[in-house]
Amino acid sequence: MPQASHTKAAEHHEATAKTHRTAAEHHGKGDHAKGLEHSTKAHGQSEAAHKMSTEAHGKSVAHAKK
Known part of the structure; x- marks a missing residue:
């Protein structure tokens, strides 16, 4: 189901953004x-x-062609 795939990808992107922010904070503090x-x-x-985003997109394409 595309919805679950996109939700999972979004959650992974959000966690990644948080880790990027943490890296920036540490660099900012020296x-x-x-x-x-x-x-x-x-x-x-x-x-x-x-990778998750690419898979979710593929599922969207497959479901749109039905």
Whole structure:
């Protein structure tokens, strides 16, 4: 079902955004080691969120053609 897929992708994107914000906060405080740690985590989350988004889009396309 496309709705569930899009919801799951959105939740992953939201979690990723939070991790990016945390990385920015650490960099802003000058704690670049922690900033890098969170940046690395956010990068991995972004890739997973992108994959989920692509899958959700594919389900949308499949259901639209029915």
